[in-house]
Amino acid sequence: MTEQHDQASWHLETSLVHAGDRTAPPVATPTVTPIYTSTTYLYPTLDELDAAFVSGEGYFYTRYGNPTVAAFEQALAQAEAARGAVAYSSGMAALHAALLAASTPRGETAPRPTSILAARDLYGSTTVLLEELFAARGAQVNYVDLCDAEATAAALQAYAPVVVLAESISNPLLHVLDLAKLVEQCRSYGARLVIDATLATPVLQRPLTLGVDLVVHSATKYLGGHGDAAGGIVAARTGLLHVTLVQQSRLLGATLGPYEAQQLQRGMKTLALRMERQCANAAQVAxxxxxxxxxxxxxxxxxxxxxxxxxxxxxxxxxxxxxxxxELAASTALPRFVDALRLFLPATTLGDLYSLVSVPALASHRELTPEQRAERGISAGLVRLSLGIEAIDDLLADLQQALACLEAA
Known part of the structure; x- marks a missing residue:
């Protein structure tokens, strides 16, 4: 590029557009990954651009890759012991991508109608995704209690699923999966296993090391942890699945932005510290x-x-x-309890460093019918607390005064 040599002859209007851009990067390495906002990247010659496309290395257009987003993907891949990871604009976009990649025939990249065996106690929007974007388009979707090994084996034999989907810790009733056993069962029937590990995070468990095929995180939650950035990410156990995710991501275009990627990666730096306090607080609250x-x-x-x-x-x-x-003993008291809380914030999310309160029937599982909620054990009186990193004495005092309001009523 020869702009530097030509700048002296530019008119003011041209200088205002181009001056200061495309300068050489610093010789020293920045301590923190910079936020790269450019949508496109330049090469010295057309032949070098063509060679970069052929090799698949380097950056061309932000939908095909961004250095800031790549840094976040690398951080999560290392945390999950993955062959690679691909980031998305939300947790639901990441889950959608994982299901498409898992249902893609091995060695190919085009998704096809498939059969999915899903845990019965999934996050509400996940159930809606399965019903409205998969079952409605010809996929066979069945549900089973994946914590029941016998029922799981019977469902695997009856439905012959291509994909099995579950949460390592379910939301909101906190059922815990035996992942090692489930991996063994899925392999015996040739099904790929997709695990939403948002609640466990790699601090508590690394599912890929147990043989899980794809791990999904709503990075908006614990990975980011500060309630200021939305995103999702999928980590792959094999190179084939990672390549499939990359290729499909470029077509689907649910790309994570560089600002969000930088905030999510920054959040991951304190993930282990936050989880230690959040787990300790949760144990005392329970x-x-x-x-x-x-x-x-x-x-x-x-x-x-x-x-x-x-x-x-x-x-x-x-x-x-x-x-x-x-569960509150009197479900009719739920509004008074939630409204009486002062430190727990009534937010429809989880995993922040702030302590949060949510009512699943009105928030995370609102999209389900009353019958579907009842089948999953989600009552009108169910309350979900997401513990933050505040002092435990303050959190207990807030719960105590809110519950006292019920006794006084």
Whole structure:
């Protein structure tokens, strides 16, 4: 490029457009990955641009790759021990991409109608995605309790699915999967296993090391952790699945922006520290709630009475996640309880460094029918708490005063 040599002869209008751009990068390496906002990238000659397209290396157009986004993908791939990862503009976009890649015939890149066996207790929007974007277009979608090994084996034999989809810790009832057993079952029937690991994060479990094929994260949640950036990411166990994700991502175009990528990668730097505090806070909140007369039932894998406690203790290294769900004894008291909280924020998300409260029937599972919610065990009185990193004494005091309002009413 010869702009520098020609700049002296440029008119003012031309200088205002081009001056300062396309300067050489610094010789020193920046400590933090810069935010690359350019949508396109230049090569010295047309032949070099053509060679870059042929090799597939380098950057051309932001839908085909961005250095800031690539840094986030590399960070997650390393955290998950993956062959590669691909980032998307939201967690739902990432889940959609994972299902398409998993249902793509091995060695090919075009998605095809397929059969999916899904966990019965999925996040509400995931169920809607399966019904409206897969089943409605000819895919066979069936549901089963994947925590039940016998029922899973029977469903695998009956439906012969191409893809099995589940959450490592379910939202919001916090069922825990035996991933090692499920991997063994899926392999015996030739099904690819896709796991949404948003709630566990790689801090608690790395599913690819157990043989899971694709791991999905809503990066908006724990990975980012600050409530300021939306995104999703899929990590692949094999090179074939990673290539499939890359190729399909370029066509689908649900690209993560560089600003969001930088914020999500920055959030990952403190993920382990945040999860330690969030898990510790959740354990103490769950223990407190079990003692309160206004609470009918508490769902938390860290409690000895939880059906997945022993499995979770072995799988997660003695930590049990940052979510606690519980049933109020009187469901009609739920609005008073939520409105009385002062420190827990009523937000329809989870995984932030702030503590949050949500009502699944009105938020995460609102799109399901009352019958579907009942089938999944989601009652009108179910409350979900996402623990943040605040001092535990302040969190317990907030819960205590909100529950006291119910006793006084």
């Amino acid at each position: 223990a407190y709630l079990t003692t309160h007369p206004a609470v009918a039932h508490v769902y938390y894998p860290g409690l000895a009475e939880h059906p997945g406690h022993t499995l979770a203790a072995a799988a997660f290294g003695g930590r049990f996640g940052g979510l606690v769900s519980f």
